[in-house]
Amino acid sequence: MILKEIGKIKSPYKVKGEAPRQGKLSKETMILEMFPEFRDAMYGLEEGQNIVVIYWGDRADRAALRTVPPGKDREYGVFATRSPNRPNPLALNVAKIMSIDEEKLEVVGLDALDNSPLLDIKIYIPAMDSLENEKNEQES
Amino acid sequence: MILKEIGKIKSPYKVKGEAPRQGKLSKETMILEMFPEFRDAMYGLEEGQNIVVIYWGDRADRAALRTVPPGKDREYGVFATRSPNRPNPLALNVAKIMSIDEEKLEVVGLDALDNSPLLDIKIYIPAMDSLENEKNEQES
Numbered sequence: 399m400i401l402k403e404i405g406k407i408k409s410p411y412k413v414k415g416e417a418p419r420q421g422k423l424s425k426e427t428m429i430l431e432m433f434p435e436f437r438d439a440m441y442g443l444e445e446g447q448n449i450v451v452i453y454w455g456d457r458a459d460r461a462a463l464r465t466v467p468p469g470k471d472r473e474y475g476v477f478a479t480r481s482p483n484r485p486n487p488l489a490l491n492v493a494k495i496m497s498i499d500e501e502k503l504e505v506v507g508l509d510a511l512d513n514s515p516l517l518d519i520k521i522y523i524p525a526m527d528s529l530e531n532e533k534n535e536q537e538s
Numbered sequence: 539m540i541l542k543e544i545g546k547i548k549s550p551y552k553v554k555g556e557a558p559r560q561g562k563l564s565k566e567t568m569i570l571e572m573f574p575e576f577r578d579a580m581y582g583l584e585e586g587q588n589i590v591v592i593y594w595g596d597r598a599d600r601a602a603l604r605t606v607p608p609g610k611d612r613e614y615g616v617f618a619t620r621s622p623n624r625p626n627p628l629a630l631n632v633a634k635i636m637s638i639d640e641e642k643l644e645v646v647g648l649d650a651l652d653n654s655p656l657l658d659i660k661i662y663i664p665a666m667d668s669l670e671n672e673k674n675e676q677e678s
Contacts, residue, residue: 399541399594402625420666436625439603441615452628454539463579475581477659485542485576486657488592517626519617526560528668
């Protein structure tokens with residue numbers, strides 16, 4: 399299974415440690431530069447919409463199976479966390495479109511490091527993506 | 539960028555057309571069979587938790603750039619939709635863990651076809667994954 403890079407993320411976060419722990423904590427505007435052959439797939443996206451952005455965490459540790467999450471005092475398997483380090487570093491953020499043209503999107507809400515490969519964009523649909531679960535309210 | 543298959547999804551949906559349009563519409567229990575080398579990464583997951591499941595839509599059309607979504611009367615770029623057909627068919631569902639042992643998870647809430655390659659599991663965190671946006675309330 400080989401991923402296609404559909405674009406590049408231009409971010410003010412240059413190295414690990416500069417990015418916040420969650421995209422939602424970021425107020426920075428980032429640019430999603432779409433490669434020419436994929437631009438037509440942006441047709442219909444609009445300013446103000448929320449989107450799910452999936453990018454490749456190319457600086458992640460793909461060998462990590464356990465981690466101690468921030469604020470926790472014991473190890474968890476990486477699948478029980480939001481750690482960027484995992485076998486497939488598919489990073490997932492919900493972001494808001496601030497502006498759009500045919501080559502790029504300006505968005506807020508990402509935790510990406512600069513030049514991360516962009517993989518996918520989906521429209522965010524609350525009825526599909528959002529649900530209640532008290533057990534998961536605490537971060538891990 | 540090469541993906542590792544971390545497991546297989548066992549689903550009652552055998553062919554396209556049997557799966558619902560959204561995982562949330564499914565009441566079916568599916569089995570996430572984890573391959574031995576990745577099982578340790580499940581450590582800490584619990585029954586009743588909600589998880590984000592990313593799988594590979596191996597029967598998707600990766601050349602599709604536009605589509606007419608269900609209930610719409612015009613084309614949209616695939617990035618403005620939730621169509622399974624897109625350059626990187628990274629399918630995203632929020633699912634609930636019904637039971638768990640060291641080899642597998644039983645979950646509800648997936649739209650996967652049988653034998654879809656499993657790619658990633660993340661704990662679902664409402665504060666990260668959920669937000670309000672009236673513009674996105676309608677499906678597309």
